[in-house]
Structure formats: structure tokens, C-alpha cells
Amino acid sequence: MQQNQETALDIRGLRTEFKVGGRWYPAVRDLSLDVAENETLAIVGESGSGKSVTALSILRLLPQAGARIGAGEVLFEGRDLTKLSEREMSSVRGNSIAMIFQEPMTSLNPTMTVGEQIAEAITIHRGASQADAMAEALRLLKEVKIPSADSRLHDYPHQFSGGMRQRVMIAMALACRPKVLLADEPTTALDVTIQAQVLMQLDELKEAYGMSVVFITHNLGVVAQIADRVAVMYAGEVVELATVDALFANPAHPYTVALLRTMPRADRATESLEPIPGSVPPVTAMPEGCAYASRCPLKQPSCEDKRPELLPFDGPGHQVRCPVRLEQTRG
Amino acid sequence: MIRYAIKRLLLAIPTLFVMLTAIFVLVRLVPGDAAAVILGDQASEASLRALRTTLGLDQPVYMQYLSFIGDVLTGDLGRSLSSGRSVGQEVLLVLPYTIELTLAAIVIGVALGLPLGIATAVRRNGWVDYAGRLISLVGLSFPAFVSGILLLIVFAIQLGWFPVLNSGSSGDPIERLRNLALPAFNLGIIMMAYVVRVTRSSMLGVLGEDYIRTARAKGVRPGRLVIRHALRNGLIPIITVVGLYFGTLIGNSVLTEIIFNRPGLGKLILGALNARDYTLLQGLMIIFAICVIAVNTLTDLAYGLVDPRVKYK
Ligand SMILES: Nc1ncnc2c1ncn2[C@@H]1O[C@H](COP(=O)(O)OP(=O)(O)OP(=O)(O)O)[C@@H](O)[C@H]1O
Ligand SMILES: [Mg+2]
Numbered sequence: 179m180q181q182n183q184e185t186a187l188d189i190r191g192l193r194t195e196f197k198v199g200g201r202w203y204p205a206v207r208d209l210s211l212d213v214a215e216n217e218t219l220a221i222v223g224e225s226g227s228g229k230s231v232t233a234l235s236i237l238r239l240l241p242q243a244g245a246r247i248g249a250g251e252v253l254f255e256g257r258d259l260t261k262l263s264e265r266e267m268s269s270v271r272g273n274s275i276a277m278i279f280q281e282p283m284t285s286l287n288p289t290m291t292v293g294e295q296i297a298e299a300i301t302i303h304r305g306a307s308q309a310d311a312m313a314e315a316l317r318l319l320k321e322v323k324i325p326s327a328d329s330r331l332h333d334y335p336h337q338f339s340g341g342m343r344q345r346v347m348i349a350m351a352l353a354c355r356p357k358v359l360l361a362d363e364p365t366t367a368l369d370v371t372i373q374a375q376v377l378m379q380l381d382e383l384k385e386a387y388g389m390s391v392v393f394i395t396h397n398l399g400v401v402a403q404i405a406d407r408v409a410v411m412y413a414g415e416v417v418e419l420a421t422v423d424a425l426f427a428n429p430a431h432p433y434t435v436a437l438l439r440t441m442p443r444a445d446r447a448t449e450s451l452e453p454i455p456g457s458v459p460p461v462t463a464m465p466e467g468c469a470y471a472s473r474c475p476l477k478q479p480s481c482e483d484k485r486p487e488l489l490p491f492d493g494p495g496h497q498v499r500c501p502v503r504l505e506q507t508r509g
Numbered sequence: 510m511i512r513y514a515i516k517r518l519l520l521a522i523p524t525l526f527v528m529l530t531a532i533f534v535l536v537r538l539v540p541g542d543a544a545a546v547i548l549g550d551q552a553s554e555a556s557l558r559a560l561r562t563t564l565g566l567d568q569p570v571y572m573q574y575l576s577f578i579g580d581v582l583t584g585d586l587g588r589s590l591s592s593g594r595s596v597g598q599e600v601l602l603v604l605p606y607t608i609e610l611t612l613a614a615i616v617i618g619v620a621l622g623l624p625l626g627i628a629t630a631v632r633r634n635g636w637v638d639y640a641g642r643l644i645s646l647v648g649l650s651f652p653a654f655v656s657g658i659l660l661l662i663v664f665a666i667q668l669g670w671f672p673v674l675n676s677g678s679s680g681d682p683i684e685r686l687r688n689l690a691l692p693a694f695n696l697g698i699i700m701m702a703y704v705v706r707v708t709r710s711s712m713l714g715v716l717g718e719d720y721i722r723t724a725r726a727k728g729v730r731p732g733r734l735v736i737r738h739a740l741r742n743g744l745i746p747i748i749t750v751v752g753l754y755f756g757t758l759i760g761n762s763v764l765t766e767i768i769f770n771r772p773g774l775g776k777l778i779l780g781a782l783n784a785r786d787y788t789l790l791q792g793l794m795i796i797f798a799i800c801v802i803a804v805n806t807l808t809d810l811a812y813g814l815v816d817p818r819v820k821y822k
Contacts, residue, residue, distance in 0.1 A: 239725055243633070265730070272727035279726075284719040288818060289741045299727045334817040350727065 183214040185253075186390040187236070187275075187358050192250035194228075194235045196461060203461040204248065205231045206414045210488075213358065218384065218391040220405035220422075222398060222437065226458040228414040229394045230280075233360045236392075237277055238267050254358070273303040276351035280363040282343035286335035292319070292346045293331035299353040318349040322379060341372035348380065355387055362394045377404055398441040402426060407495070410434050413458055413469035416488060420496040430491045430498035430507075432474050468500070476502045510813055517809045521802050526578075528798040533577050536791050537570070547590060547785055564788070586792035591784040596792030599777065604796075607773040610762050613693035615751065618700020623747070625701070626708020630716060631735060641705055648702025653761045657695045657768040664691060674770055692769040696761055700754060707750040711743035718742070744815045752808030756801050 194206040206228045213219045221229045234240045236252050236259065252259040259270065271277075276299075279285040287295055296318055297311035306314070312331070319327035322345040335343055344364055351359055361380065365373040381404050384391050393405060401408055401422065408425045410418040410433065418431040429435045436454045456473035459465060465472065467482040474481070481502065488499045492507060536543075544560040545552065561567045565576055580587065586596035629641035651659075665673040671691045715721065716739050724738045759774070766775030774793065781789040812819045 237726060239722055268725075268728045268730050270728070271725065272729075277726040279719060279723060281719055285723045287720040287724065287738055287742070289816060290738075298724075298729065302728050302730075336818050347723075350723075 183216065185212045186215045186217070187392070188212040188251075188253040189232075189236065190251045190253065192232070192235060192252065193248040194231050194240065195246055195248040197244040197246075198462050202246070202248065203464075204414060205461045206235060209250070209414070209416055211409055211416065211419075213390045213392055215357075215390055216384075216388055217407065218381075218393055218405045220393045220395060220401040220408045221411055222395055222401055222408060223411035224396060224437075224454070224458055226460075227411045229396075229411055230362050231414075232411070233277065233362050233392065233394055236360060237271055237275060239271075239277070269303065272299040272351075272356075273354045274356055275358045275360065276354070276356040277360040278344075278347050278351050278362065278364045280366055282340050282347060282367060285347060286343055288335055291332045291334055292338070295335075296346070296350045296353055299350065303354045314353070315349070318352060319346070321352070321383070322346070322349045324349075341368050341376060344368060344376055345379070348376070348383065352383060352387060356389060358390045358392065359384070360392045360394075363396070364393075365400065366395065366397070373400075380404070398437060410437065413464065414461070415469065415499060416497075417470065417499045418491075418497065419488070420491075420493070424493045424496050428493070428496075430496065430503050431470075431500050432476050432503070433470050436473075476500075478502055513813045513819070514810055517806055517813070520809075521806045524802050524805075525799070528802065529578060529581060529795065530574075532791065532794045532798065533574055535794075536787070537573075543787060547787055581795060586795060587788040589781075589786055589789045589792075591780070591786045591789070596789055599789060600774070600792060600796055603772050603774060603777050606771060607759070607762055607766070607775070609689060610692055610696065610766070610771070610773060611755070611758055613689055614696030614700050614758060614762070615755070617693055617697030618704050619751065621697070622701035622704025623708055626705040626747075627712055627735060627740065629705065629709045630712035631731075633713065638709075641709070645702040645705040648698045649706075651698070653695060653699060653764050654768055656698060657692070657765055660691050660695055661769070688771070692762075692765045692771055695765050695769075696758060699761065700751075700758065703750050703754050704747065707746050708743070711746045712739055715739045715743040741815060745812060748808055748811045748815065752804055752811075755804045759797060759800065 189209060189211045192206055192209040193204050195202040195204045197203075209228075209232060211219065211221075211232075221232065223229055231240070235247055238247070238259065240246075247260050250260065254270070254275065259267065262270070286292070290298075293312055293315045296315035297306075297308065300306045300311040300314050301308060304311075316327060316331050319331060324330050324342060324345055330338075335346070338346065344367075347364070364380070365376050368376060377400060380391070380393075383389075391404075393400075395401060405422050407419070407421050409416045410425075410431060412431075412433050418425070418429070418434045420428075420430070425434065426438070429438055433454075436452075439452045440454060454473060459469055459472070465482065467480075467484055468474070468486050471477050471481040486499045486501050488497050489504060490496065491498045491504070498504065543564065543566060544557045548557060548560060558567075565573050568576070584597060586600075588595055589599050592599065625641045625644070629638040632638050661673060665671045671687055712735075716735075720742075721734065721738055724734055729738065762773065763775035763778055765771075766773040767779060774796075777789070778793055780786070781793065
């Protein structure tokens, strides 16, 4: 569905590095992704696979010391965000690209009322007066369905539950009607029913605001619910890229297959969930060849020699970084 | 906020009673007969007895305690044994000088220490950070009397910018400020050193918080980020240090007043000690206790103003 639509955000060859013990190590490598207008792209992967680093790289919110974008471009509205000055970048942040974070309990400023925090982006980017911005903040609180919004506007974050705080975060992110919303595991910290409510709401708001959403999660159930396309990340790389339907019907990469097996499903008993043995290699000890090789049931001797490339699989727009699987389908 | 303030003020009352009782016990613990200590070995039995009656020492202890508390509550701190004036009067005469000095030191300490502390945290491991930490270390390692003498030698004796002998009591405001400058600076450097330290560590903690990243993600620029988002959250430990240091400051102001020959509680204490003026000393202890309790209460009130979460605990 995205072929005939304009690209909203285009990441090309992104490499993000951290300095550990005096040396730079990549946490995200050779990452290319694009998000079409009005599209929801999910990024999934285990903890430590580089999902957050990718999102933070787009908005350049990585720690100022010890982190850098080593290579690549992030194209947005005809500009390469990696080349902008800090000042130009801050007029993109919260304005045309906004971000929601994972931890609703710690991501809001405890000494500012939620109204002030929502209004802030409006005063910064729109130059609105405090009164106008607060009126808009109230409208947004109502929009994200905070009960008795009028009286809650002047409350502080600690007076809200986790789910309500995440709604406040969403209201904050929507304040300037961004073109792209980066949502970094916005529902992971919430319990299941609240999670479903927030997800549904995000989906509705995405339609209402006409946004593109990059939705980061390690929960494939969530992916099925809201995404159009999925990028599976492992050890800082995209290992598979597909539409949601193709990914669930025909997963190509052994890692995707393993991830799907960890997913709780109605038609299977919970006991048959299989955690993936082993763990993501640390950024300081990336293997030469395929990063997943040590955990992979399909491993061939050649897998450890050369880093596999991301190549087209059978369906349109379906790509996978696994020579063994590509070989299998061709042969 | 008002309920919180009232609660804090009410909490100060039991603290005050504990302090007063402690002072009462402490003074009674002085070994031997207080009257004999005051009047010396040569005193006649008649004059000793007379003094005991004036001091109420011939009464049973619980009566002494009740009249002590009653006197303090009605603002009667007794009469100075050496000057015969009421202790309250003696203290009120010099208290403004000490308050002036202490407040000036706090203003200097915070006005210099806060921005420097913020700068060291924002430019962590840069040259500003090293310079700030060095200044703070120097400020902390110089005893007040050493830095006081150094300031006197350089700015009063060598450069002659400020008076060496300090009357402090000039009516001319410019003259008064010149008198105040060196001793206030002397105390202010120590204050500044503490403020730099605590501001740096507090701000470093806050700048790493998730909500700071959230603010950056909203497009908040560095200046507003530090002042509006970080500083207010980092203020609690800073207020605590300023409040706690206030007690030390009064102690250091005693020393500073003596070095700079300024009128104030310092000289009053020195005089009272020399004259074994036991009612005056007791009165001074009470005044200090009240000051410290007042500052602690103010500190608690400031917490409530700064952090909305405090009020609800
Ligand atoms: N500031 C940092 N310094 C050094 N290494 C870092 C830093 N931030 C992240 N990393 C490393 O980068 C890798 C990717 O981290 P990232 O936070 O993107 O994972 P993630 O996929 O978001 O995981 P999670 O699901 O736990 O949020 C990890 O190996 C992590 O250790
Ligand atoms: Mg993450």
C-alpha cells in the first residue's frame, strides 16, 4: 500500500556508535528504512537489538558525550537531519517529528504541571501565548480522553496513573501536529488492558492527525494489531523487512521465526512458548559474519565468514538478511 | 501548600521544647555551684546566697525548669550579669550585624556558587568543570580564619580598598557596605564552595533523567532546558545544604567577626565567656537554637514550594 505514497522519513545507511573504553563501537549498523506518509512501521527485536538507538539517532537525542552518528543520512522534508545544526534540529524536535518514550513514570517532569508540559512545545514552536497554549493543552488532554481534563490540567505527573501519564505523553507529542511520531515501546510498562486502550487510541489519533508512526516494540502481538510494515532488528541491523501479513504468514529469517515462537497466541498453550536460547552479542563483541549465527538452528560454516546482506525475498518489499534461507527458497 | 506550611510550623514547636530542655539541662550540668563559678572563690556566703536567689537556684529543679520555660516564652532571657542590661537587649543590639553578615555571605555564596555549579555540570569534564571544582576545593580547605587574614592582608592592608579595623556600625550605607564586604566575602567563599559541590552533583543527576530527554525531544533549547527543567528538580539538595550550612555559618561568623573586629554575636559570645556571664551565654544559646529551628523550618517550607510531591507525603 505504501508504493504509491510519498516517503515521509528516509533513513539511509545509518551507523550509530558508542565509545566504550576509548574505542567506538557501532550499536546500529548500515540501517536503511523508510516510512511512508500515514504508514505505521513497527521495529521489533529483543532487548539490546538497537531499536531505541535507532529512534534516538533520528532525533539526535543520544547522550552528547560518548555517542555519535558515524555514517548515514536521515532524510526528512528534503533535508538530511544528521547535517543540521543543534539549533535547527531543536526546531524539528517536537514540531514535525515527535517522540514518546517507554517509561511513563520517569519521562515527565515532576515539577511541572501536565498542562505546562503539553503547552511548552506549542509556545516554543508556534510562538503561542501561554494562555492559548494552555487552551490547546486542555483540548489535547480531552482528545487523549483524560477524565475531567479541566481539573487535571493543573495536576502534576505524580497524581496520574501509568496509563494516564502515557496519555499525557501522547498529548505532548501531538501538540504540534507532527508529521512523524516515534513511539519507543510506549505501552511496554503498562498492564495488558491499559496497553490495549492506549494502542487503540494511538491508532485512532494517527488517522485523525495523518501521521506516520515508527512504533518500536518487542511484542509481536502489538505489531499485528497496529503496524502496516515491520522491520525486525537484531544486533543493530535490520534482518527482515516485510508487510505485517507477509511477516506472519511467511517469516523468512530464522530470528523472526524464533521471535514468532516466543509470542503468546490464543491457539497455543502458554507452556509451549519457546524463549530464544543465547543472547544478543554486546556491541563490543560483534562477530565477523552473521550476528545471529551463534544462536541459529540453520547455521552453515559459511555464515561465520561474511556479513550477510539484506536481499529481496519472495514477496514485494520483503527483504531478508540470510543467505541460507534465500538459498532454500531459490533451490 | 498552606496546610503543609501550618504542619511544618507546628512541628517546630516540639523541636523548640527539646532544644530548650537540652539547654536547661546543659547549663545545670556545669559542675559545682553556679553562683561560686560566677562570683569566684573569694565571694562571701551572703553574696553567694543573694545571687542564688536572683538566679532562682534555691528553688527545686522542676520549679526552675517551669520558670525557665515561662521566661523564654514571654521573651524574658534574664539579665546579663556583667552589664546588668537584659539579655534580649544585649542581643538585639548586635544581632542585626550578624544577620547582615550571614545573609550577605549566603547571597554571595549562592550568587557565585549556583551558576558555577550549573556550569560545571553542563560542561562536565571541560575546563569550566575543572576550574569550578578547583575553586570549590580551595574554598573548602581554607579555614575561615586563614582566608580572613589573607583577605585582610591583600585587600585591606596592601591594596587599601577596604577598612582594616571594622566598626561595622557606620550610618553611611556606602561605608557600611565597605565594612561588610571583606567579612561577607570571607564567609561567602566557604558557602560558595559547598554550593558548587552540591549543585554540580545534583545537576549531573538531574541532567541524566528521562524527563530531560523528553524535554529535548520537545525541542526545548539548552538554556531553558537547564533553568526550567533541570534546575528546579535539582534544587532540593541545594536548599538542604544551604539550610544545613546556615548553622556552620553562624559558627564561622563568630570567628570572622573576631578577625575583622566587627560587632555581632561573635564578640558578644567572646565577652560573655571572658566575663563568665552565664545568663548571657544561656540566652545566646537560646537565640542560636531559635535561629537554627527557624532556618530548618524555612528549608522545609522551601521544599514544599519547589517540589509539588513534598506536600502530599
Ligand atoms: N549510552 C550508551 N553507551 C554505550 N552503549 C549503549 C548506550 N546506549 C545503548 N547502548 C548499547 O546499544 C545497544 C542497543 O541498545 P538499545 O537501547 O537501542 O536497545 P533496544 O533494542 O532499544 O532494547 P530495549 O528493548 O531493551 O529497549 C545495546 O547493546 C546497548 O548496550
Ligand atoms: Mg529501547
